[in-house]
Each structure stands twice: as C-alpha cells, then as structure tokens.
Amino acid sequence: MSANTERTVTATPIVVAGAGENATRSEADAARAKDARRARAIDRDADVARWKSIVEAGGEDAWVDSELRAKGLFVDTDPATLSESDKAGFKERKRAESAEKKRLVRLAIQARRATHIGHVGAGIFYSDDADEVAREEDARVARAKENDLGSLDSPEALAKGLGVSIPALRWLCFHRDVESQSHYHVFTIPKRDGSSRTITAPLPELKAAQRWLLRNVVEKLPVHGAAHGFLTGRSIATNAVVHAGADVIVKVDVKDFFPTVTFRRVKGLFRKAGLPENVATLSALLATEPPRETVEFRGKTLRVAEGPRACPQGAPTSPAILNAMCLRLDLRMSGLARMMGFVYTRYADDLAFSYRSDANAKGAKGTRSAAPIGALLRGVTQILKGEGFRLNAKKTTVLRRGNAQRVTGLIVNAPNKEGVPAARVARDVVRKLKAAIWNREHGRPAMGEESLAQLKGMAAFIHMADAKRGRALLDRIVALEAREHL
Secondary structure: OOOOOOOOOOOOOOOOOOHHHHHHHHHHHHHHHHHHHHHHHHHHHHHHHHHHHHHHHOOHHHHHHHHHHHOOOOOOOOHHHOOHHHHHHHHHHHHHHHHHHHHHHHHHHHHHHHHOOOOOEOOOOOOOOOOOOHHHHHHHHHHHHHOOOOOOOOHHHHHHHHOOOHHHHHHHHOEOOEEOOOOEEEEEEEOOOOOEEEEEEEOHHHHHHHHHHHHHOHHHOOOOOOEOOOOOOOOHHHHHHOOOOOOEEEEEEEEOHHHHOEHHHHHHHHHHHOOOHHHHHHHHHHHOEOOEEEEEEOOEEEEEEOOOOEOOOOOOOHHHHHHHHOHHHHHHHHHHHHHHOEEEEEEOOEEEEEEOHHHHOOOOOOOOOOOOHHHHHHHHHHHHHHOOOEEOHHHOEEEEOOOOOEEOOEEOOOOOOOOOOOOEOOHHHHHHHHHHHHHHHOOOOOOOOOOHHHHHHHHHHHHHHOHHHHHHHHHHHHHHHHHHOO
C-alpha cells in the first residue's frame, strides 16, 4: 500500500455495562452456580443409593449381573449348542450385553469413588477398611471416648463432620509430589533478626476444614500446664510472669520446630488419641504439607515437594498440634527443671527456665546458690534429641538479674517500685508509642510510617501486660480515629 492510499477503518463501539446489567449478570451467574451445585448433589445422592444397592447385591460383579438380568440382557447360553442360524442372533445379544455391561461397570466405579476415599497419593498408605484385631479395637475405642472422639470412627463420619462429600475430602487430602494447583498460598514475612519467615497459609476450603479439625479433634487432646502458646486463657504475659524476679533465666530455642513435626508424627498423635487408622491418615493429611519449590516447566508453573509433609507455619491446626505433640517433652522438661531448682515454661518453640537463688539456698540464711546452667543445658539437649527435636545453640541465652531479662518480649526483672506489673513492656516501647500518639494529637509529623491500626496493635500489646496503662493509650487512639473520620 502506497503512502497516499487512504484506508477506512470502522470503529467498534465500546459498550460499558451499567450497574443494572452487572447486577443482572451476577444474579445469572449465581443462579447457574446454584443449579450446578444442585445437579452435583443429585448425582451424589444417586451414587450413594447405587452403592447401597451394590452392597446389598453382594458386590460390583453381582450387581452388574443382576442389572443385566433385570433388563433381559444377561446372556448365559453356550454358543456351542447353537445352530448356525441362531448364532447371528446370539452375537447381537452379546454385543448388547457387552455395551450395557460397560455402562454398568462405569456406574459402579463412579458409585465407589463417590463413597470411598480409595487412594490419597503416592507413598501414603491408606485403606478404607479399618482392619483391627478385636483387642486393639477395644483399646482404641476406649482412648477415643476418653478424648471425646468416639464419633469419628470412619472416613464417612469425618466427611460428614467437615460438611463435605467423600470426593471433596479426597481432593483436600490428596498428596502429590508435583502439583500444578495448590491448597496453600505461600509468602514470606520479615523476622526481627533481618531474615525472612515462610508462611504457608491454606486457601479458604482447606482452612475451613482445618478449623473444624482444630475445634473437634486437636483442641480435645491433652496439653501440659507448662505450655502457654496458642491456648485460651494463656498468653505471652502468662508465660513471662512465671519467671518474674528470677536471678537467672535460661532461654532455649528449638531448631526447625514446625518442619520437625512430620506427617508420620501427626498421624501417630491422632492414632494415640483413638482415631482409626484411616481417619488418622486423612486428618494428618489435612493438617500437613511438604515444603515446595516453584519451578517453570514447558510453560507451566509447578510446585515440587522438597521434603516430607509437616505442619505448615500458617495453618490453624499447627500450633495446637505442636502443643499436644510436646506433652511428653513438657513433662520431661518440667521434671528436669524441678530436679535442678528451675521453673519451666514453653511458648511454641521458645523454652524458658528460671532460677531463684534464695529458693535453692542450702546454707546459712542470706547465702545464694549458683544456678547449674551447664547441667541444665546438657539435660535439655538430651531430652530434645530423645523427643525428636534439636537445640538451636545460636539462640540459647542466659539472662542474669543485673541485665534486662526478657521472656516472650516482656521485661521480667524485679520492679523497683510498687504498682509496676511483674511482666511488662519495655519502657522504650511505651515511650515511642506515647510520642507517636502525641504527635498525631498535635498535628505533628509521625516519626515513622505507622498507621493508627499499627499504633492500636502496640497499645493492645501493652494492655495485655498492663491493663490500666494500655486502656488509657487505646482510648487516646480511639479518639484519634474518631477525629480523623470526621
């Protein structure tokens, strides 16, 4: 085409949907989704009813034969007894029988998949049948009743409790070493030391299942009194106040705490609690996930497992599972601490031991005994190893009374005046928050980029340790919010 050639272009009008049209489209989409759900429910009910008929008939083969007989398509004639003229009709009947048999077999398989878990992934042993010796079953049922788990006696009961179908439960539990779609959203958050922490947060469907599992299974398991993390009525404040006024505090960190609690250990915990083998397997699969690496392969994004399934940091079930898993660890640590004159608590993977010299003095009045720190750490290391954990030596800290003693972020040194809480937020943190609030109140520029929500979070943190001071700070922030929304 030359430079002087003119070309006429017909413009395509841009149609902008109005609010009414968008609302109508949304209503139509919702109606279609509702119809699809209703259709799936009808199909599922049909599959369940069909499987009941299969069981009553004596199995899939027997059911297929009975259905063929009912339709008049079952052929049991010996072709050797037929004449040449009858063989043509015989072949036609066999073709009809074969076609119908294939259809019935497909329906039987569909009914089995709708009512049985079957397979949950490579490398995971699973059986729908709970084959138990009578004596072992009686002991398991007794443990389940003791933990109020007697109703969870089958995969069907688990699916019913979760409010999902058997196929949906299988989808939530299924293990794949390589996957293109995931039940988790993975991201990182910064840690205080400058490194990053990987958070593996479940998507809504799995999160709902994990929350049900948390309420109805995990929270019913016994937990030691020394545990303070993620428990109703306990907090970083209740954990810290135990160690207030101590002469020496030894803080110990467990290395790779969450990844250490693997699928096999979680399943063992559920089995010990009284769940049947198959229900324990499914529950452990719901609560665990392997660490994964994202790779690009032939234009597809894949997530490849890099290790065994373990409790993901970000799942609602993980902290409570770890608390229950550490029951024996806490028992042994408490015994060791008591024997050496220490007091022990645990908040998640942070272990704290405190020693008071006056309480352990054996000589004349006023004498102080030295804390057996070396013996304590040797015992702690041995117990951790015996319980399947490892000590993080880089984070082991010894805090003496002459220096600031912090336990789960709170100062626990003996206060130097009355009215000061035994466990409290550091003074520099309180001063910074007061300054930030004052600047907001007087229209001054903020010292940082903190929002009112962040300031309220800091005030709530103070309120947890010092209710009077924290309440006053929260009231000032609420007043600021009201003023800024005018």
